[in-house]
Amino acid sequence: MNIIQNAEDFVFNLLKESLPDSYTYHNFNHTQKVVTASKNLIQHENINSMEAEIILIAAWFHDTGYTKGFQSHENESITIAKDFLKNHNKDSEFIDKVSRLIKATEVNHHPQNISEKIIKDADYWHFANEDYLSICQLLREEWRLTQNKIFTDLEWATENRHILVNCHRYFTDYAKENWQLLKDKNIFQLHNEIKKLSGENTGFTKSKLNKKKLEKLERPERGIDTMFRTTLSNHTRLSEIADSKANILLSVNAIIISIALSTLIPKLDSPGNVHLIIPTFTLLMFSVVSIIFAILSTRPKVTSGIFTRKDIEEKKVNLLFFGNFYKMPLAEYEWGMNELMKDRDYLYNSMIKDLYYLGLVLNRKYKLLRITYTIFMVGIICSVITFVWAFKNAGI
Structure with a gap:
């Protein structure tokens, strides 16, 4: 059994035993999707087998730190990954590379090489998913349960549009060419959702007041x-x-x-x-x-x-x-x-x-x-x- 299969089994058992049910988004299902997206990007970006192994190990472990809580979960993930890799006799250079890739999944980190670009894009695969609106509801519920962050439907849609438009971009050539269009469709859906919710909140769907508010959303x-x-x-x-x-x-x-x-x-x-x-x-x-x-x-x-x-x-x-x-x-x-x-x-x-x-x-x-x-x-x-x-x- 190779180390990637061992990593999958280890992460599955760890999250099953130690991850609270309140993590409705950052769970094994999300991790599995990130690994799948990483494999897709590795294939299209022509990454060699050694680097591919490092990327996939980092993808399996990048969110294991949530078992210790949401704060500084990247650092906790690095600690868990290091212990696993040491037990599998990986050298310090290999461990350091995996650690840097896990660290690259931090929100504000700007990727410095193709491996960091791949894991960064894979971590946001759902931005280009047809079921994005449903998937992000899992994150909304998770934030409510773990951080006591509560959003109205309008606030949540506005926050998501802001993140997709102003805070995120894809870095790999494949993601730019194949995922960006799907992401743009989701932005358009969010925009329509915001207009719809704005109209519902006023209580005057066909009134002049509502029309003015809808115009303001498009005017900027x-x-x-x-x-x-x-x-x-x-x-x-x-x-x-x-x-x-x-x-x-x-x-x-x-x-x-x-x-x-x-x-x-x-x-x-x-x-x-x-x-x-x-x-x-x-x-x-x-x-x-x-x-x-x-x-x-x-x-x-x-x-x-x-x-x-x-x-x-x-x-x-x-x-x-x-x-x-x-x-x-x-x-x-x-x-x-x-x-x-x-x-x-x-x-x-x-x-x-x-x-x-x-x-x-x-x-x-x-x-x-x-x-x-x-x-x-x-x-x-x-x-x-x-x-x-x-x-x-x-x-x-």
Whole structure:
């Protein structure tokens, strides 16, 4: 008999003898489902036999700590697993790997490798189960019995939707491709359940008051999308205005320089026009400086255009900005965008970053434009003054 079969028998007997009946969710049935989900992910993620054995042992033991209570049950599970593995003559490296995987099932733990991703996704297999609404009722009853947490139907549905939308995501490629859609269906069911329960609680199912409350449940997403769309449009318009102002200054100063070069400078070698040298070069100097600053305000900043899959997984890159992906192959960009669209928080954070950095670019543009207009204004004034001074001294 291999160690995995021994682990199954050990966990079955342990939970049967020591787990209180109040644990209606975290019991042998849940553990068995997690092991089955782990096997499925191991098969599709091409895990070697040694690593697969470690994952399955961790899956069998990950909730055995509930026999000691719900608090710090992961640490208790690790202790139980260590004792079992030592009795089966497993070395310290094997035991440490199993312990780390059990620890990875903690709610706030971010998986660091493929094994942690597998056990993390397997532990939340029920989020993509067709009977999710029924399964989560077992957890609701367990919390009532073990932690004295009591929820109304509306509170429970709202809490579950919050967890599925804001607190959880799948990490393995297989789960993202095959489980995410089922999870999204469950989110949709929860959303409909919340709307239904909200209507029932008011007692005015067809009243205007009820309609307003139902609208409020749907309004945030549309409101957020409208906010992003409007803000992005405003940023784009402001950028176009800045570029237009810079182009005006470029054109005006280019005309001034052209006239000066073609009309004034050829006449400066005449002794009668010596007094025009200083005013002419003052005008040209300020025009050239204005052109330089106008160019700087519209000059684009070039970035590397490369990202890695690790950057996507750690949410370090914003794929909504072309400068972060223009050197990448199409396949990698498609993969990255699909990952972005699967993670609501990552998507919205990318949009927020996009608006933020657009704002920084606008700030730089308008600062340089202000300097450019100031230089142009001062240059015109100084040029007029020097021309007046030159003509006066020349006795004209």
